[in-house]
Amino acid sequence: MKIRVSEEVSVAIDQHQPVVALESTVIAHGLPYPQNLETALKCEAIVRESGAIPATIAVFGGEFCVGLDREQLQRLATDKNIRKISRRDLPIAVANKLDCATTVATTAFIAYRAGIRIFATGGIGGVHRGFSADVSADLPELAQTPITVVCSGAKIVLDLPATREWLETHGITVLGWQCDEMPAFYSRSSGLAVDERVDSAEEVAAIAAARDGLDLKSSVLVTVPVPGEFEIDHEELETILAEALKLADENGIHGKEITPFLLAQMSEKSGGRTLGANIALLQNNARVAAEIAACSLIEH
Numbered sequence: 303m304k305i306r307v308s309e310e311v312s313v314a315i316d317q318h319q320p321v322v323a324l325e326s327t328v329i330a331h332g333l334p335y336p337q338n339l340e341t342a343l344k345c346e347a348i349v350r351e352s353g354a355i356p357a358t359i360a361v362f363g364g365e366f367c368v369g370l371d372r373e374q375l376q377r378l379a380t381d382k383n384i385r386k387i388s389r390r391d392l393p394i395a396v397a398n399k400l401d402c403a404t405t406v407a408t409t410a411f412i413a414y415r416a417g418i419r420i421f422a423t424g425g426i427g428g429v430h431r432g433f434s435a436d437v438s439a440d441l442p443e444l445a446q447t448p449i450t451v452v453c454s455g456a457k458i459v460l461d462l463p464a465t466r467e468w469l470e471t472h473g474i475t476v477l478g479w480q481c482d483e484m485p486a487f488y489s490r491s492s493g494l495a496v497d498e499r500v501d502s503a504e505e506v507a508a509i510a511a512a513r514d515g516l517d518l519k520s521s522v523l524v525t526v527p528v529p530g531e532f533e534i535d536h537e538e539l540e541t542i543l544a545e546a547l548k549l550a551d552e553n554g555i556h557g558k559e560i561t562p563f564l565l566a567q568m569s570e571k572s573g574g575r576t577l578g579a580n581i582a583l584l585q586n587n588a589r590v591a592a593e594i595a596a597c598s599l600i601e602h
């Protein structure tokens with residue numbers, strides 16, 4: 303498999319410096335312009351300030367790219383023809399030389415094969431509400447990729463209890479970053495337990511190292527609550543989400559369009575507060591991931 307790794311990221315990987323992978327679907331399809339570009343740049347800057355090298359991942363002309371330049375980030379943020387790809391789309395993207403944004407599934411796939419072991423995102427995909435046959439390919443990818451994924455749980459538009467059960471059944475270790483409950487994306491609690499609370503990056507690094515020692519192939523999911531000042535009350539959110547779900551149903555929106563549609567609707571209906579929460583949690587997760595990356599290398 304050919305992966306185009308930027309000079310900076312390539313050197314960092316070779317020299318065993320801490321590297322954090324970042325995804326691109328959130329840029330192309332998860333946030334509006336210009337906040338998407340600003341957030342992508344800010345997350346990279348935060349990773350650097352926290353002592354690691356950022357490696358944003360996308361596909362250009364069918365080539366897997368790890369570590370993007372400003373022009374590539376700009377294209378992801380503005381070009382309406384960027385395709386959102388999951389695992390099933392990988393052969394199409396390569397054969398047809400497409401320009402694509404990578405989801406959690408495909409970012410994890412490429413990051414792992416490039417030699418990166420830590421990845422930060424906002425919220426993973428999961429089991430959808432109402433139509434439980436719609437299960438994001440993020441979940442099986444996490445079950446078969448031994449990396450550490452830092453997120454704020456699964457996106458609130460999903461069936462969180464069903465998603466939590468799926469993670470358990472498939473052996474994905476769910477850690478709570480300084481919390482005892484799995485966060486619910488825009489809200490800090492979900493009522494769903496994590497497998498273990500962790501209070502430091504060292505604890506996460508030790509658990510991931512033990513996973514490798516056991517030759518387990520599943521991800522360690524580090525779930526980090528949205529910073530308190532950006533949290534959105536759960537009940538208020540459910541009201542907004544119910545309206546958005548109804549609208550999606552009326553408009554026949556499904557498949558890979560559903561998540562971006564619901565995120566945009568909620569932002570509109572909350573006067574931009576869900577967008578603010580999403581940006582805050584993305585930045586915070588990038589910081590936590592960089593801290594974990596920095597001490598993971600000492601562990602090895």
Ligand code: PSU
Nearest residue numbers: 327328332405406424425427438558561
């Ligand atoms: N985190 C965010 N916003 C996003 C995503 C994550 O804060 O838009 C993206 C991720 O790329 C994730 C995808 O893989 O949403 C899930 O999409 P789906 O439900 O169609 O599998």
Ligand code: MN
Nearest residue numbers: 436437438557
């Ligand atoms: Mn789906």
